[in-house]
Structure formats: structure tokens, C-alpha cells
Amino acid sequence: MGKFNLSWTKYAPLEDEISIIDPLAFDYFAQLLGNVILPSFTTRTSRARYYSMVCYGIYISKKYLEQQGKPYYQKDLLDTFKIYEKYWARAIVEYYDGKLAERDGQEYDFRGKRGALKAYHQDLKSIGNEFKFLSRQLELGGLGAYRTSMESLELVDESLNLTHKGQKLARSFVDSYYDKLVLEAIKSKKLVEKKGKGSLTSFGGHTCLDGFKLNDSNYHKEERELLGQYILDNPKNVVSIDYIMKNYKSEDKLKTIEDISKLEEKDLIKMDIIEGYKTVLAFERLAISFNRIWCFIIRESETQFGNISLEQCAKICKDELDYIFEEQLINELITKKYYCEISKSYHGIFFRQFIENCLLKRDDYKEIIFELVKYHNQIMKKRNTSSWIMMDKDNLIVTAGYNYPKKTEKLPYLHGYKLSNIMSLIEDTGWKGK
Structure with missing residues (x-):
């Protein structure tokens, strides 16, 4: 496509x-x-890994739609991204075994944290419409909050296509074998626990906002270097x-x-x-x-x-x-x-x-x-x-x-x-x- x-x-x-x-x-x-x-920043752009998360979300959403073998339009991409973001949010909560609170300082500025925690404690397995993640998700979630900044930093263009920088950031966010896991979750709109080498919990561990703080310097080293280069070293x-x-x-x-x-x-x-x-x-x-x-x-x-x-x-x-x-x-x-x-x-x-x-x-x-x-x-x-x-x-x-x-x-x-x-x-x- x-x-x-x-x-x-x-x-x-x-x-x-x-x-x-x-x-x-x-x-x-x-x-x-x-x-x-x-x-290049707004009052909402406060966590570096959100840039990676959104880039990967655009990449995986387009990959899912391309696999359907038929034309797709903006509504399809946005609806797919919403499902992906819900899965990502649930994966983070699963990684913490639900031991998060809305204002506990962990994963701070995690957009939709309350909704993800509520779904976890309700043992909700759906990531479809039954999962009330965020009101006005496309505006208040990661995509809406970071898009303006990402355009300015040349990670996406005005039509939301990933640039070369955005593509590199997407691929550095998580190992490619997680693609199957996320694609299956998007397809089924369910909280898929495992697919191939990837699992829900490990996906959360590899994509959480606090990942760089919780792990040693080798944790997603390429991604961290790219974020510093693309976001903070930007000439603007x-x-x-x-x-x-x-x-x-x-x-x-x-x-x-x-x-x-x-x-x-x-x-x-x-x-x-x-x-x-x-x-x-x-x-x-x-x-x-x-x-x-x-x-x-x-x-x-x-x-x-x-x-x-x-x-x-x-x-x-x-x-x-x-x-x-x-x-x-x-x-x-x-x-x-x-x-x-x-x-x-x-x-x-x-x-x-x-x-x-x-x-x-x-x-x-x-x-x-x-x-x-x-x-x-x-x-x-x-x-x-x-x-x-x-x-x-x-x-x-x-x-x-x-x-x-x-x-x-x-x-x-x-x-x-x-x-x-x-x-x-x-x-x-x-x-x-x-």
C-alpha cells in the first residue's frame, strides 16, 4: 500500500x-x-519512548492492513492504531503484575494508565470496544499527543507516513518477532498471551516508558541513542x-x-x-x-x-x-x-x-x-x-x-x-x- x-x-x-x-x-x-x-515540543511531550511507541504503532498498523489485501483509508489506520495502543497499555500493566497506581510515579505520564489498570483488575480480555481505555483516544492518547512534535522532528510527514528516521525508530523499539504477537492481538481484538517467541508480559517489559531507568545501559541501546539523536540533537x-x-x-x-x-x-x-x-x-x-x-x-x-x-x-x-x-x-x-x-x-x-x-x-x-x-x-x-x-x-x-x-x-x-x-x-x- x-x-x-x-x-x-x-x-x-x-x-x-x-x-x-x-x-x-x-x-x-x-x-x-x-x-x-x-x-518541536508541546506540554504533552514528556516521555521519550512514546516517540518510539507511536512510530512502531504506525508501522504495525499499516502492516496489519496491508496483510488484509484490500485498500484501506485513514479511518482504518486510526482504528487499528487504537487497538494496538490498548494492547501495548495492557502489556505494560501485565509486566508490572498490576502493581501500579495512577499517581505512584511509575510509568509517569502514561496516557490511559487508569483505564489500563481498571481493565487488568477486571480481568478484561478484550481490547476492542469493551475496553474503555481513554475518552477521545485519538486526541489524548500517544498518537494525538505526540504527532505535532513528531512532524516537527521529522519522524512522520504531514500525512502520517513514517520517514526514514521514523522507520529506524520503529524497528529499534522491539524485536521483529513481536510483530506476530501484536498482529494477532489486533486481528482478534483480544489480549493474546503468547504467539511464537513473543509474550504479552515480555512485550510490556520491552516497551514500557520506564524501560531505560529499570534496566542497565544495554537495554535497547540503539533505540535510546536514536531518541537522543532525533529528539534532543535536532537543530531546531x-x-x-x-x-x-x-x-x-x-x-x-x-x-x-x-x-x-x-x-x-x-x-x-x-x-x-x-x-x-x-x-x-x-x-x-x-x-x-x-x-x-x-x-x-x-x-x-x-x-x-x-x-x-x-x-x-x-x-x-x-x-x-x-x-x-x-x-x-x-x-x-x-x-x-x-x-x-x-x-x-x-x-x-x-x-x-x-x-x-x-x-x-x-x-x-x-x-x-x-x-x-x-x-x-x-x-x-x-x-x-x-x-x-x-x-x-x-x-x-x-x-x-x-x-x-x-x-x-x-x-x-x-x-x-x-x-x-x-x-x-x-x-x-x-x-x-x-
């Missing part, structure tokens, strides 16, 4: 996905800036990844970004990457302050049955607003090279108008609070979602979001910018840097 064209929804940092808990669109903007410094990301590895502070990601932004380089490519980090740092500092102001308003209104005047807001937010203008946080952001990634984005015009109005009205904190709420309402209207705060002349009425301050007000930073994901990939691959 030759190459063919696929068109289906893959994961991207979608606005709709984060709007419920993102009243000021800051999470949305942070994702855009995260793509400046790490263009390698400089940024190297900076992260050498400057990472696990408890203070903002300090990591700050340290990288202070680096001095003469190479133009490296200088440009550092400019990206400078933009991230400027945005994050401003976002933290405005988010605190937002939290102050909500928290204070709760003591007044949801009503608070602009004058009261100006008083309780004075110190934070003073800080914004004394430290020139707005000017710091709008003068950065990659501020345009925000200003030209989906919500960018509203944000740009908001901070420009803040500069114009910096001597009237009541007006700035008014502009903040107006900006929020513009965001929510564009989302076709109810606002958290409504304006009534010189008063604000808070109708939603009362739990929001508890979750975000005291955070040292709001966004991780995929730094911990990169460190996870480095640990998985044993990457040593440039």
Missing part, C-alpha cells in the same frame, strides 16, 4: 482547551512563547535544550529562564534563542503581577457577597500596581523581540490594547482595574463564555472563579514553558548535552 493522505485532528495548544481556567488568556500566550524557545531545539540542562532549577523555573536570559553569546542563532527567553521572562513577570491583582479582586469581593467598588480595588491592588510601573514591567515586555507572538495572536489585539491603556492611565488605578476587567470580558466574549466579573458603573460584580486565587495567587511562577518535560526527555535518553 502506498502513501496516502490523512486529515484528522491532532493535538495543538488549542485556545478552547485552556479557556475555562485561563481568565486572562495568560496560559494561551505562554504556550505561544513556549513554542518560540522549544518549537538543541541549543535551547542545552541551555535548559545546564541551568535547570527544578523548584524555580522562573530562575532557570532568568539565568538563560542573562547568557551572553556572539553566535547569531544563540543570541536569537536567548531573545526568546528574554521575552518569556518579561511576559511571565508581568503575567504574575496582573494575575495577583485579579486574585486580589476576587478574594476581596468574596467578603462582600461578590460586590466590590473600583475604588476599593484600586486600594487593595496599589502595591502590585506600583510594582508594575516602578519596575517598568510593561515596557520590558513590549520592547522584546518576540512580543509580536503575543500581539499578533488570537487574543493579541485585546492584550495589546489593555497594556497600552495601562500606560496611558498609569496615574489612575481605578481606570486600570476597569481596563483589566474590560480585557477579561473581551476575552470571554470571543470564547463565547460567561465572564467571571461584570461591570456595574463604578462597581464590579464577581460571579465566578472564587477558587482561582487559592490555586494561583501565591505561585512563584504561572507557567513551566515545557522545561520539566525537557528534563524528563533528557533523563529518559541519557542525553549529555552538546
Whole structure:
């Protein structure tokens, strides 16, 4: 069967996905800036072996369909991959004898772990529709979560055909004699225990996400080297990844970004990457302050049955607003090279108008609070979602979001910018840097 064209929804940092808990669109903007410094990764790409798992899944799904001897289309491939992924997930749980828990740290970021464990404890032998693995599996499973990254890293093309790199990664994932086992499982849609030299448990042992950590350095050595080469040594990301590895502070990601932004380089490519980090740092500092102001308003209104005047807001937010203008946080952001990634984005015009109005009205904190709420309402209207705060002349009425301050007000930073994901990939691959 030759190459063919696929068109289906893959994961991207979608606005709709984060709007419920993102009243000021800051999470949305942070994702855009995260793509400046790490263009080939998303907030979901955190485990190296998922790249291999998906490549092998595409390979084995196509092999199964080709064996049927008739034309196949995108729906056939996707349906086949879903069955394969269910078998793979069950194999991992079988390898652990079911001694896994959803948040036990083992096989972390295993997508569908809860469903696979539930099927194991129910002794479910089907991997067909009876196995409720993941809702929206094609979006939330391995294929949907990693496809965008795999395209950028040139492991698959836009039509989901494996490139030469993808083919090598697929073949290094597991010995070829497991093909018969997996093909039989796909055909029968059952939890096939053994076929030829391959068994369900050993397949799980050879394909689990933690395999490199659980075994010695000879465990799938070729695959691990290829992952380091294809994922972390990729020219689009390698400089940024190297900076992260050498400057990472696990408890203070903002300090990591700050340290990288202070680096001095003469190479133009490296200088440009550092400019990206400078933009991230400027945005994050401003976002933290405005988010605190937002939290102050909500928290204070709760003591007044949801009503608070602009004058009261100006008083309780004075110190934070003073800080914004004394430290020139707005000017710091709008003068950065990659501020345009925000200003030209989906919500960018509203944000740009908001901070420009803040500069114009910096001597009237009541007006700035008014502009903040107006900006929020513009965001929510564009989302076709109810606002958290409504304006009534010189008063604000808070109708939603009362739990929001508890979750975000005291955070040292709001966004991780995929730094911990990169460190996870480095640990998985044993990457040593440039």
C-alpha cells in the first residue's frame, strides 16, 4: 500500500482547551512563547519512548492492513492504531503484575494508565470496544499527543507516513518477532498471551516508558541513542535544550529562564534563542503581577457577597500596581523581540490594547482595574463564555472563579514553558548535552 493522505485532528495548544481556567488568556500566550524557545515540543511531550511507541504503532498498523489485501483509508489506520495502543497499555500493566497506581510515579505520564489498570483488575480480555481505555483516544492518547512534535522532528510527514528516521525508530523499539504477537492481538481484538517467541508480559517489559531507568545501559541501546539523536540533537531545539540542562532549577523555573536570559553569546542563532527567553521572562513577570491583582479582586469581593467598588480595588491592588510601573514591567515586555507572538495572536489585539491603556492611565488605578476587567470580558466574549466579573458603573460584580486565587495567587511562577518535560526527555535518553 502506498502513501496516502490523512486529515484528522491532532493535538495543538488549542485556545478552547485552556479557556475555562485561563481568565486572562495568560496560559494561551505562554504556550505561544513556549513554542518560540522549544518549537518541536508541546506540554504533552514528556516521555521519550512514546516517540518510539507511536512510530512502531504506525508501522504495525499499516502492516496489519496491508496483510488484509484490500485498500484501506485513514479511518482504518486510526482504528487499528487504537487497538494496538490498548494492547501495548495492557502489556505494560501485565509486566508490572498490576502493581501500579495512577499517581505512584511509575510509568509517569502514561496516557490511559487508569483505564489500563481498571481493565487488568477486571480481568478484561478484550481490547476492542469493551475496553474503555481513554475518552477521545485519538486526541489524548500517544498518537494525538505526540504527532505535532513528531512532524516537527521529522519522524512522520504531514500525512502520517513514517520517514526514514521514523522507520529506524520503529524497528529499534522491539524485536521483529513481536510483530506476530501484536498482529494477532489486533486481528482478534483480544489480549493474546503468547504467539511464537513473543509474550504479552515480555512485550510490556520491552516497551514500557520506564524501560531505560529499570534496566542497565544495554537495554535497547540503539533505540535510546536514536531518541537522543532525533529528539534532543535536532537543530531546531538543541541549543535551547542545552541551555535548559545546564541551568535547570527544578523548584524555580522562573530562575532557570532568568539565568538563560542573562547568557551572553556572539553566535547569531544563540543570541536569537536567548531573545526568546528574554521575552518569556518579561511576559511571565508581568503575567504574575496582573494575575495577583485579579486574585486580589476576587478574594476581596468574596467578603462582600461578590460586590466590590473600583475604588476599593484600586486600594487593595496599589502595591502590585506600583510594582508594575516602578519596575517598568510593561515596557520590558513590549520592547522584546518576540512580543509580536503575543500581539499578533488570537487574543493579541485585546492584550495589546489593555497594556497600552495601562500606560496611558498609569496615574489612575481605578481606570486600570476597569481596563483589566474590560480585557477579561473581551476575552470571554470571543470564547463565547460567561465572564467571571461584570461591570456595574463604578462597581464590579464577581460571579465566578472564587477558587482561582487559592490555586494561583501565591505561585512563584504561572507557567513551566515545557522545561520539566525537557528534563524528563533528557533523563529518559541519557542525553549529555552538546
